[in-house]
Every structure is written in C-alpha cells, then in structure tokens.
Amino acid sequence: MKRIDWNRLDPAARSAVLQRPVQAVSETVRTGVQAIFEAVAARGDDALRAYTAQFDGVELAALEVDADEFARAERLVPAEVQAAIREAAARIEAFHRAGMASSYQLDTAPGLTCQRVQRPIQRVGLYVPAGSAPLPSTALMLCVPARLAGCPEIILCTPPRADGSADPAVLLAARQAPGVRVFKLGGAQAIAAMALGTASVPRCDKLFGPGNAWVDEAKRQAAQRLGGPAIDMPAGPSEVLVIADSGANPAFVAADLLSQAEHGPDSQVLLLTDSEALLQAVAEHVEAQLERLPRAEIARRALASSRLVLVEDIKQAVEISNAYAPEHLILAVRQPHAWLPQVTRAGSVFLGDWTPEALGDYCSGSNHVLPTGGAARAWSGLSVASFQTAITVQEASRDGLRVAGPCAAVLAHAEGLQAHARAIELRLEQPA
Amino acid sequence: MKRIDWNRLDPAARSAVLQRPVQAVSETVRTGVQAIFEAVAARGDDALRAYTAQFDGVELAALEVDADEFARAERLVPAEVQAAIREAAARIEAFHRAGMASSYQLDTAPGLTCQRVQRPIQRVGLYVPAGSAPLPSTALMLCVPARLAGCPEIILCTPPRADGSADPAVLLAARQAPGVRVFKLGGAQAIAAMALGTASVPRCDKLFGPGNAWVDEAKRQAAQRLGGPAIDMPAGPSEVLVIADSGANPAFVAADLLSQAEHGPDSQVLLLTDSEALLQAVAEHVEAQLERLPRAEIARRALASSRLVLVEDIKQAVEISNAYAPEHLILAVRQPHAWLPQVTRAGSVFLGDWTPEALGDYCSGSNHVLPTGGAARAWSGLSVASFQTAITVQEASRDGLRVAGPCAAVLAHAEGLQAHARAIELRLEQPA
Known part of the structure; x- marks a missing residue:
C-alpha cells in the first residue's frame, strides 16, 4: 500500500489521491450494453436465453425459479446459515421499519389541508449479483425493505450457477419477501429484461441493487431511456x-x-x-x-x-x-x-x-446497498422510502379557497397564465 | 377534444389513449446537448457566453446577478406580487417543514445501536425556466426546501431577458434562500455549467427543476456521466x-x-x-x-x-x-x-x-415540481428530503459485537468472504 503524507502534497496531488481509478465507462461495455438492450427489445426471452448460454454457460428451459427449486433450497442450505439469514433479516427489518415515513397532514390556511401519503412502487426489480460469490446478504437488503414498503410485485434476478440452478442461500434470503418471483438471469441482460419486460420477465418501475461495470452501465442506460425505470443509484x-x-x-x-x-x-x-x-x-x-x-x-x-x-x-x-x-x-x-x-x-x-x-x-x-464512487454527495443508501413514492394531496373548502385563492391568482397573472387565474376566479365568483 | 368511450376500445386502443405523445428524444436535441456539454467542458465561461448570445440574444459581461440587480428587483416588482410571493413562501415552508425527516435511532441488539441522520446536499443547482413566461413560483418551489434542508451552497440558473437582466420576480422568489447565487443562463448550457462547473459557475452535486426538451435531455446526460450529479427527476x-x-x-x-x-x-x-x-x-x-x-x-x-x-x-x-x-x-x-x-x-x-x-x-x-410522463410510478415530487442525504450509523460495544458478530461471521463464510469474517473473529478473540 502506498504511504502518503497529506501535508506534503500540492493541491493537484491531493486531488489525485482522492480520485477513483475508474474514470470512464469503457467503449466495449457501453456498446455491449446497447447491443444487449437492442437484442432483448427485439427478441425478448430468446435473447435472454442466448446471453445466458453465452455468459453463464447454461441452457435454461425455464428462466423462473419454481416452487420445487425453492423447496430444494431449504434442504440444501445448512441450518446455521438459515438461522443467520433469519437473525439478520429480523435486525434489518427492525431498523428499516423504525425509519419508515409516516403520512402527515397540515392545515396551511383555514379550510385548506395539505397531506403527504406513501405508496409502494407497484413493480420493483431487484438485482443480486453472484460475481466471485453468491450474495444472500444482498437479497436480504433488497427484499426486506421492498416487503416493508408493501410493493405488490417483487421481481429478483440473479445469475444461474453452472448447473442451471439459482444459489439456494440467495433463494432463502429472497423469501423474506414472500411473493417474490426469482429469475435466473445475470448481468446487463437481467437489467435489460426488467427495464423493458419480456414474455417471462415483467417490466419494472424501478431497478435496485449493486453489480459490476456491465450492470452499472445497464442501469444507467435503462434510466436514460425516455419512460424508462428509475434506478436506486449508480453502482460501483x-x-x-x-x-x-x-x-x-x-x-x-x-x-x-x-x-x-x-x-x-x-x-x-x-x-x-x-x-x-x-x-x-x-x-x-x-x-x-x-x-x-x-x-x-x-x-x-x-x-x-x-x-x-x-x-x-x-x-x-x-x-x-x-x-x-x-x-x-x-x-x-x-x-x-x-x-x-x-x-x-x-x-x-x-x-x-x-x-x-x-x-x-x-x-x-x-442497509448495505450504499452509494459508491463519490455518489454519497447526493445519494443515500437504500431504505423503505426507496421502494415507495410520496404523493401530496390538497383539499380546499369553499372558504379555504377564499383565503388562499387570491394569492394564487396574483401569481398566475404575474406569470402570464390567465387560465390558471381563471380556474380560481371562476370559483370565487360562483354565487352561493 | 377527442371523445372516447373507454369500454368500446380494445386493449391496443386503450393503451394508445394513455400514451404520451413524445416517445423519443429527437436526434437534434440529443446531439445538440452533447455538443453543448463538450463545448462547456472545453471552453467553460466562453462557451456559456457564446450560447447565451446565440440562444438568448444577449451579450453578458457578468453571468452572475449582483447585489445591485437584486436591489433593483425589489423596486420593480409590484407590492401585490411581492406580498403574494411572501404568502406563498410561508405556506410552502410550513408544509415542507412539517414533512422533514427526523434522525432516529434503534438498538437492534443489546450493545448495538443503529441510527440514521440527515445531511444537506452541499451544493445544489436549481433551474428556473422562463420559456413563454418567467416562473417565480418555480423559484419558490426549489429555494424554500433547499433552504430548509440547510444546503450551504445554492446555485440557481434562469435565462436572461432581452435586456440582459434576470426576471425581477424570479430574483425576489429566489431570495427565499438568502445565500442563493443566481446566474443568467438558460437551457442545456445552464445544466451543463452546473454539472461540469466553470470558472464562474460552481459544479453542483444535484440538479433540480423543470424545463423543456433540451433541459430534460441535458439533465439526463448529466446524470448519465460517471461521477456526474444526481438529478431530481426526468422533466417533461x-x-x-x-x-x-x-x-x-x-x-x-x-x-x-x-x-x-x-x-x-x-x-x-x-x-x-x-x-x-x-x-x-x-x-x-x-x-x-x-x-x-x-x-x-x-x-x-x-x-x-x-x-x-x-x-x-x-x-x-x-x-x-x-x-x-x-x-x-x-x-x-x-x-x-x-x-x-x-x-x-x-x-x-x-x-x-x-x-x-x-x-x-x-x-x-x-411542491409543484412533480413527476411527469408517467414517472409518478417511481418518482415523487420534491420535498426537503430531495435536498438531503441520509447517512446510516452503527456502533457496537464489545458486548454488542459478541451478540451480533457471530451471525455476520456465519454469513461471511457462506459468501466466501473470509476477510469479512476475520474482521469480526479477530475482535471476538481479543483477550479482555
């Protein structure tokens, strides 16, 4: 490891110490991911199967993990690991639950009530990498808050192993979200599938989870698409x-x-x-x-x-x-x-x-899904709120509109938006 | 307006009714924005001045609004409008303040405390479009929550008028964030300036605000950059x-x-x-x-x-x-x-x-900065939280590590991450 005395460095050298080594997406990755999106858009599940054969070396009949495979996982994972998964899940749940946003409301004028309510994101797509090792802990970090948020559809992709099965510990961890659907897909093709939807894989509203440079670039390209899904954060x-x-x-x-x-x-x-x-x-x-x-x-x-x-x-x-x-x-x-x-x-x-x-x-x-690469200057780690949207709601009574309406009408006229002003004035002019 | 009987439509026709008309970013906009980013990266303020001359038709000596221009704004804006800005700001502040996240903490095991704390994003970049009319209300919707979040540096860009001044009502609204710095920049060049930084315009951690197709594409391209700023949401x-x-x-x-x-x-x-x-x-x-x-x-x-x-x-x-x-x-x-x-x-x-x-x-x-184009399926309107990050914190005592550490070590071994396990075991083995 290189040793450095900070106070002997000039500003340029200091800034070099704090640079992350990866400064650009390689052209191979960028164009490779584009090609994967195009293939998945054009050929759906066929493209997914072809990439899985190419990158993971397995031919899959069904992409989705079925009930048998879930049941098998319970027999395969040692009891000690199963207990650790449950213990970790309980602690993750306790901390995440305590931080859940509550709805609130406030009268901002007499007869004018504003509120904010939380809604689960309807269909979330979770990615659990395998890379050098399968990561059941990542499945916990994604599935527990998704369940607490109340997401009605939870889709999880994780790369298949050489024998075509999903890692059993990942499956047990994923079951912390009881209705989860797990697909044996890895890399950029998994992200493309959840972003675009195929016959097998539902199109998701928001994508979550860490991954390698291909997964990160795929999430960025997904988020860049007009009408594309949201992503939790850049991964690095x-x-x-x-x-x-x-x-x-x-x-x-x-x-x-x-x-x-x-x-x-x-x-x-x-x-x-x-x-x-x-x-x-x-x-x-x-x-x-x-x-x-x-x-x-x-x-x-x-x-x-x-x-x-x-x-x-x-x-x-x-x-x-x-x-x-x-x-x-x-x-x-x-x-x-x-x-x-x-x-x-x-x-x-x-x-x-x-x-x-x-x-x-x-x-x-x-949560261990956290902002990397300096993203902590504007992003936060995952929480239940990452799996929800907040909707604001307002309700004026006739009297409330009399109090607050004139202010809105003045500003609408100042902005040259007369129809905005009319929507208020028309109501204020209405005979009782 | 077209009239439609929903229950006489087949699924394809129904889905057509719900389609937004704009389905793709035009090639002109995409490549135009790329060129603007390249020019601002290469030539900084010179590029900004050239684009401002080209698109807004004004030659600006100084890009930043100075104290004199702020003072002039107070004389130019009618008293009625000034009062409406203050009234609106007060109501926006009351509702946003009531919804601010609190820090919280929880003992997840004896001797193990987790907490979440809020921090303001250090440097935020706000965009207030002018388009067909200046929008002081948008300045309020951005500046009030940025101030409540405690952001130490607040940068705001808004297009200059034909005479080279900023809209005075926008300036008064912006002053709801007392330390705000306002730059007379519009369109994609404003977004590029805040994303990249120039000699005049500081590089920002997160960009906020609505805009036209150019601004939207510029925000997407900014967010797509490795190490680039976060954005509030796609704009449409x-x-x-x-x-x-x-x-x-x-x-x-x-x-x-x-x-x-x-x-x-x-x-x-x-x-x-x-x-x-x-x-x-x-x-x-x-x-x-x-x-x-x-x-x-x-x-x-x-x-x-x-x-x-x-x-x-x-x-x-x-x-x-x-x-x-x-x-x-x-x-x-x-x-x-x-x-x-x-x-x-x-x-x-x-x-x-x-x-x-x-x-x-x-x-x-x-807040009126809200998700458009179907983005409400995964994005929320702005709130104070949009201007903050949440940092999680944990602290185990030696006894706390004895309680929770073994679970972590089991999972680390299961994931093949022995150094993770060692970081725990080494501490547990430490003689008292």
Whole structure:
C-alpha cells in the first residue's frame, strides 16, 4: 500500500489521491450494453436465453425459479446459515421499519389541508449479483425493505450457477419477501429484461441493487431511456475509508481494510491517521493477515491502488473524507460521537473499535446497498422510502379557497397564465 | 377534444389513449446537448457566453446577478406580487417543514445501536425556466426546501431577458434562500455549467427543476456521466387528469383542463367521467371559456391531443389513472376521500370541487415540481428530503459485537468472504 503524507502534497496531488481509478465507462461495455438492450427489445426471452448460454454457460428451459427449486433450497442450505439469514433479516427489518415515513397532514390556511401519503412502487426489480460469490446478504437488503414498503410485485434476478440452478442461500434470503418471483438471469441482460419486460420477465418501475461495470452501465442506460425505470443509484466498486487515531487497534484496522480489499481488485481502501506509529503498525498487520487469506490475491491487487495517508489531525481527516464521500466510513477514534456531526458525505458510518464494516454488511440492521464512487454527495443508501413514492394531496373548502385563492391568482397573472387565474376566479365568483 | 368511450376500445386502443405523445428524444436535441456539454467542458465561461448570445440574444459581461440587480428587483416588482410571493413562501415552508425527516435511532441488539441522520446536499443547482413566461413560483418551489434542508451552497440558473437582466420576480422568489447565487443562463448550457462547473459557475452535486426538451435531455446526460450529479427527476410536459362524476361543476372542470392546456402545446389533458351529460357540458364550457383566454392558441393546440373519456364508473376511472400515473390528479367526485386510498400513482392530488390545480401550482403549500410522463410510478415530487442525504450509523460495544458478530461471521463464510469474517473473529478473540 502506498504511504502518503497529506501535508506534503500540492493541491493537484491531493486531488489525485482522492480520485477513483475508474474514470470512464469503457467503449466495449457501453456498446455491449446497447447491443444487449437492442437484442432483448427485439427478441425478448430468446435473447435472454442466448446471453445466458453465452455468459453463464447454461441452457435454461425455464428462466423462473419454481416452487420445487425453492423447496430444494431449504434442504440444501445448512441450518446455521438459515438461522443467520433469519437473525439478520429480523435486525434489518427492525431498523428499516423504525425509519419508515409516516403520512402527515397540515392545515396551511383555514379550510385548506395539505397531506403527504406513501405508496409502494407497484413493480420493483431487484438485482443480486453472484460475481466471485453468491450474495444472500444482498437479497436480504433488497427484499426486506421492498416487503416493508408493501410493493405488490417483487421481481429478483440473479445469475444461474453452472448447473442451471439459482444459489439456494440467495433463494432463502429472497423469501423474506414472500411473493417474490426469482429469475435466473445475470448481468446487463437481467437489467435489460426488467427495464423493458419480456414474455417471462415483467417490466419494472424501478431497478435496485449493486453489480459490476456491465450492470452499472445497464442501469444507467435503462434510466436514460425516455419512460424508462428509475434506478436506486449508480453502482460501483465497494470502498472503505478508515479514520484512525493513535489509540486505535492496528490489527482491527488492518482487518477492516482487508475485508474491503477482498471484494475485488477494484475495491477502494483508504486509511487516514494522524499517528505515524499507527500507520506503520497497520501496514505490518496488513501484510501479516494477508498471509492467511484465501482471497489474498484479489486483496493484494486492490491494495496496490490503496493508500495509507498521514494527516495533521482528525479534523483534517474528516475534511478529506467529506471531499472523498466514501461508501463506508469507519471512525476508529476515541471520540467518534464528537466527530460524527462533522461528517457531511458518507454512505454508512461505523463508530469506534468494535464496529467492523462487516457487521453492517450483514446484520447490524442498516442497509448495505450504499452509494459508491463519490455518489454519497447526493445519494443515500437504500431504505423503505426507496421502494415507495410520496404523493401530496390538497383539499380546499369553499372558504379555504377564499383565503388562499387570491394569492394564487396574483401569481398566475404575474406569470402570464390567465387560465390558471381563471380556474380560481371562476370559483370565487360562483354565487352561493 | 377527442371523445372516447373507454369500454368500446380494445386493449391496443386503450393503451394508445394513455400514451404520451413524445416517445423519443429527437436526434437534434440529443446531439445538440452533447455538443453543448463538450463545448462547456472545453471552453467553460466562453462557451456559456457564446450560447447565451446565440440562444438568448444577449451579450453578458457578468453571468452572475449582483447585489445591485437584486436591489433593483425589489423596486420593480409590484407590492401585490411581492406580498403574494411572501404568502406563498410561508405556506410552502410550513408544509415542507412539517414533512422533514427526523434522525432516529434503534438498538437492534443489546450493545448495538443503529441510527440514521440527515445531511444537506452541499451544493445544489436549481433551474428556473422562463420559456413563454418567467416562473417565480418555480423559484419558490426549489429555494424554500433547499433552504430548509440547510444546503450551504445554492446555485440557481434562469435565462436572461432581452435586456440582459434576470426576471425581477424570479430574483425576489429566489431570495427565499438568502445565500442563493443566481446566474443568467438558460437551457442545456445552464445544466451543463452546473454539472461540469466553470470558472464562474460552481459544479453542483444535484440538479433540480423543470424545463423543456433540451433541459430534460441535458439533465439526463448529466446524470448519465460517471461521477456526474444526481438529478431530481426526468422533466417533461405538464399533465392533468381529472376524474369527475355527475355532481361535478362542468365550468370548474373546464377551467382546470384549460389551465393545464395553456402551459404549452404539448401539455397533456385527460378527463375521465362516468357521466355523459357532464362530459358534454365540459366540452361546451371549454369552448366558451377558450374565447376569453389570451393563450387560447396554445391551449387549442394542447387540446387537440387531449381526451374526454367516458368510463363505466369511478372505480374504473381510478384504475385508468393509476395506469397513466398523472402528474396532477383532480378528484372532482362526491366522495374524494373514499377514493384516495385507491390512488397508487400520481404526483399530486386535488380533492373535490374547490381545489383547482392552480392552487397547488402556487400556494397550497405542496411542491409543484412533480413527476411527469408517467414517472409518478417511481418518482415523487420534491420535498426537503430531495435536498438531503441520509447517512446510516452503527456502533457496537464489545458486548454488542459478541451478540451480533457471530451471525455476520456465519454469513461471511457462506459468501466466501473470509476477510469479512476475520474482521469480526479477530475482535471476538481479543483477550479482555
């Protein structure tokens, strides 16, 4: 890992440290995704089957997981994992439920009531990647809030395995949304199917979930279409930024950096510390712990573009973090609560020495689908609200219109919109 | 206006009735916007000045509105309009403030606390179109929630007038966000400036506001860029769908249809009613009221693609409305509260005979920046939350990690992510 002394860098070098490595969608991916959208639009399920044969190496008779396959999953997944899925789901549900928006109403004038009500998005499309490993935890993070939101149709796509089956742990996690329909589709073709609809796969109103560069580009192209679905957020490589002071445990910090680095060679890992001793100790622990990791090769490649940064003090570290806008921010400092109010941009924050990011990845209760690539400056992680729309409602009585109507009519005339003014004046002129 | 009996249509014809006329971005607009982004990226303010000369016909020395121009605006805007702006702002503020999300926290296990906190988006870019008329009301709808969210930097672009000044009413409305910086820029070049940043115009984290096809396409292209800003929602022509029963006042309904139709020739207007007599009466009132409208020509063109639709009953009308997902829905029926729970997709709803859409456009308190073109199936109108991000936070004590950690470790192993498991196990193994 590269070591950097922040205060010896000029502004250009500082900005280079905070750059994400991927700065552009490759032309291969962009045109490849376009071709997939065109094929799925033109040939529907036939195109999906062809891509699945090409990319996943399996010929599927039925794209959708049936009741037998769900039943088989319950026999295949070890009891310990099933229990962990239930335990995680319960905690995710508790935290997400507590944060659900309530409807509210307010009289903004005598005889004029405004309210806001929540509605589930009618048909949501969830994507659960498999990549290097199947991710039942992602199925939980998508299905639990979709169920809490009350979405009547929940569609989930996940890549098939070599034998044509879906990962059984993903299926069990998906069942946290009891009516879920699961399709064995991966990559850009899964996103295209849910965005456009085919004979098998329903067209969805909003698409959710992380994925690789192809999935991310497919979500962007889906959202770019006129009348296309909404997307939850741009997806990109996972990231952690750790701020640690001299009191932090270097073995813990190293373990947290490595748990991020093992995600993939493009994972982003940054440590900011005001302690040179801690920085040195973390570097040593990283090397030592790497020895024992099965995914050491992936982690080493991620660490090659990662940084250990010496800063002036924790205040400066928080400022740098805000400029970077990390997906995950670990505050391994003595007074994490004192610093939290200064954090303006981050996906999810982990306080103190005993809250590894891995806890939030699985079962603290917070959602692990979070903004990456600096998107935390304007996007938030998933919540129940991501699966709902809010509708505003207003109702004036005749008296209420007498109070508030003239203001609207004045503004309508000022904007040259006489028909707007007339819709109010006509009512005000109406004989009792 | 075309009259249609819904129950005599086959499914294809029904679906045609609910189609929006604009189905694709024109190639001229798409490539034109691309060229504008390239020019602004390459030449910054020089490109902005050149486009402003070309499209708005004015040569601007300074793009930004200065203190003198703000002061002049106060002298130019009639007192009655200034009072209406203040009255509308107060009602918008009251309703938006009441709906602000609170931070919350929950212990999801003994010794494990999760919370969600709100943060203002640091730099927001607002667009206020002028088009056929300046829209101070739109400045209110953007600036009031941006201020309530606490956004530290608020940038607003609005096209210059022929004399190089900004519309004074727009400036007064913008001052509802006291620190706002206003730039005299319109169209796609304004969006490109806020998305990319130039020497004059700061690069923004999220872009807001309605606009024409060029502005809409520019927002889509901005959002499509890797690392680009978020956008509030796709923008499209304004729409109203009125559901009226036999007890509705046909003059009121006609006035509401016309107030939508005057927005532009591409405005969408639909009436659904179960009363043939009401349908006939509305058609007559539309013709009669058109005579007296200054913008009759625009309204006539919009009405040419609009529909008066006879339905079986109000239940069917609500189902059709849900399929259409209108921006504005007026329930001019005798029991609007009984029908509201059935409404699943709409931007904003107006209940009863005395709540014209124009009231919500200006001063009921709800936001008039709403999803159009069917986007209400997945997007909501603006609220304070649109100007904020939500950050989740978790903190485990050592005991808390003992309770929740093993569940995370089991799932990490199941996903083949050993470094994730190690980050937990290492802490659990730590001698006390």
